[in-house]
Amino acid sequence: xxxxxxxxxxxxxxxxxxxxxxxxxxxxxxxxxxxxxxxxxxxxxxxxxxxxxxxxxxxxxxxxxxxxxxxxxxxxxxxxxxxxxxxxxxxxxxxxxxxxxxxxxxxxxxxxxxxxxxxxxxxxxxxxxxxxxxxxxxxxxxxxxxxxxxxxxxxxxxxxxxxxxxxxxxxxxxxxxxxxxxxxxxxxxxxxxxxxxxxxxxxx
Numbered sequence: 001x002x003x004x005x006x007x008x009x010x011x012x013x014x015x016x017x018x019x020x021x022x023x024x025x026x027x028x029x030x031x032x033x034x035x036x037x038x039x040x041x042x043x044x045x046x047x048x049x050x051x052x053x054x055x056x057x058x059x060x061x062x063x064x065x066x067x068x069x070x071x072x073x074x075x076x077x078x079x080x081x082x083x084x085x086x087x088x089x090x091x092x093x094x095x096x097x098x099x100x101x102x103x104x105x106x107x108x109x110x111x112x113x114x115x116x117x118x119x120x121x122x123x124x125x126x127x128x129x130x131x132x133x134x135x136x137x138x139x140x141x142x143x144x145x146x147x148x149x150x151x152x153x154x155x156x157x158x159x160x161x162x163x164x165x166x167x168x169x170x171x172x173x174x175x176x177x178x179x180x181x182x183x184x185x186x187x188x189x190x191x192x193x194x195x196x197x198x199x200x201x202x203x204x
Contacts, residue, residue: 001051049196056145056198062113064141064202066106072099073204077127077139079103084123086111092097109203114145121147128201140203146195 042180067073067080076099082088084109091097093105113121128140 018019050081052118052121052147052196053198056121056147057200059110059114059117060143060145060198060200060202062108063106066110067103067141067202067204070099070102070106070204072102074139076100076103077141077204080107080122080141081125081127082107082111084111084114084121118145118147121145122195142199142201144190144197144199146192146197149194149196 063080067077070076079100080103088104088107088111091105091108093099093102097105111123112120123146124144126142126144128142190199
């Protein structure tokens with residue numbers, strides 16, 4: 001009888017140990033699945049960001065080609081200053097157009113393509129010079145394109161602030177940067193809140 005009782009207790013201990021092992025395995029499996037889902041979500045966010053950046057670069061390149069194709073592109077550069085809220089007179093440049101009319105036509109056509117390609121995105125252009133104190137310097141057109149930043153949630157505010165300071169285009173000194181520049185900035189006065197932006201300087 002004593003031997004039989006010992007066997008019963010042994011079986012109960014084994015069943016209890018097996019149950020604990022199963023629970024531990026389930027917890028480990030759940031953690032692994034959550035980790036894999038997190039990686040997939042992050043990958044999807046990065047893919048969306050890369051796609052937005054690619055579209056922005058293609059659109060900016062198209063605007064650059066339009067300006068270069070304008071015979072008076074350099075003199076008409078101020079006519080290419082606009083925002084996504086701008087409503088330029090589209091006109092019709094199938095026949096001859098002067099530099100100003102062609103610039104207005106280009107802006108209207110480009111904005112149409114922009115809104116169709118990046119719905120909900122924002123854009124702003126501005127004149128930049130080699131030297132803020134020298135208005136006769138080589139002029140460039142700064143183009144800032146912003147698209148919605150879905151992965152902004154949970155981002156460290158300190159990192160966002162540092163990026164904003166590095167690419168803040170709100171000051172005259174920052175707008176006077178010379179050379180071609182391609183930068184991404186997450187927020188700040190140079191970019192819209194909740195957007196990630198791509199900044200490029202183009203020269204006729």
